[in-house]
């Protein structure tokens with residue numbers, strides 16, 4: 001079965017497939033939602049999407065999860081996957097296993113007010129296989145502040161974490177929304193942290209443009225060179241506001257509203273951040289050290305009228321791609337540049353989605369195309385160790401992106 005014949009006209013693209021009642025039939029719908037040629041008109045898409053073709057499918061990997069918001073791997077050769085559940089659990093899935101087990105449970109520490117608080121991010125140290133260090137980003141009880149903390153895997157059991165927490169950084173949050181959440185090591189070995197603007201509409205305190213604040217920023221810290229026992233990290237000296245330069249030392253780039261998900265291109269090292277917009281524009285940024293990405297002066301390339309007049313675009317780095325709130329689209333979920341070896345997608349294409357519409361998109365050579373419509377609430381994408389892509393449905397499931405015509409699973413060589 002294909003949905004090709006069921007497609008509405010390009011001007012009335014339905015953002016979601018019909019949602020069947022049972023989980024099983026819902027699985028079926030997403031499984032069979034294979035790629036088709038869909039030339040979205042400029043009216044429907046804001047002129048940002050073109051057509052694309054080639055088979056791509058969702059292959060169910062896990063179901064029955066509780067609000068999963070992320071999936072990643074430890075890059076330790078185990079081929080395990082680690083799933084983050086928003087309430088405060090990390091689960092580990094052995095290679096080939098049917099169900100995961102609990103790796104860490106900090107639900108009693110996690111504030112879950114509103115939709116956007118919770119355990120939001122996880123990353124493993126580049127030398128995890130020898131030092132067992134991993135890092136999380138969560139909103140803490142009781143005040144909802146963002147906590148960046150380090151844990152270690154148990155020395156006795158690689159599938160259980162030692163519950164001892166080392167807090168690195170605490171960032172007060174004025175409101176419950178726009179907590180960012182991503183945390184990931186860059187190719188430079190530093191830890192990058194995404195922070196939203198603190199919440200409410202239109203950044204009421206103008207925090208994203210304030211270099212004295214950590215909100216509305218992407219931070220970069222060095223977790224291998226603690227400053228002191230009470231200050232377990234330092235800021236790299238080439239951070240833009242390091243030392244006597246006015247501004248917080250931890251800032252790497254500024255002007256973000258809610259950069260929920262970012263990733264590094266494994267081949268080029270480029271940092272792709274997807275910044276969730278207010279009411280008009282969703283955007284993808286290539287983030288450079290010291291760059292100002294515009295919020296709240298600009299939402300995408302639109303002047304908000306809130307910044308210094310006139311709105312001077314030259315002072316800010318524009319997104320490499322953006323789209324309007326239309327056809328049910330309202331919140332971008334950043335993904336990954338595909339660098340796998342199975343030929344699932346064109347090498348170098350950036351895969352992302354929209355949480356509200358359920359659509360999965362691909363950005364290639366500056367052109368965005370619709371890869372796959374789904375009925376998911378796409379909370380995140382992820383990579384396995386071999387750089388194949390995963391999709392996370394907040395409603396409880398994780399899928400692999402697969403191409404039926406692509407090569408079979410290669411054995412990893414290390």
Ligand SMILES: [Ca+2]
Pocket residue numbers: 241242243244245246247248249
């Ligand atoms: Ca400084």
Ligand SMILES: [Ca+2]
Pocket residue numbers: 255275283293294295298299300319
């Ligand atoms: Ca921007």
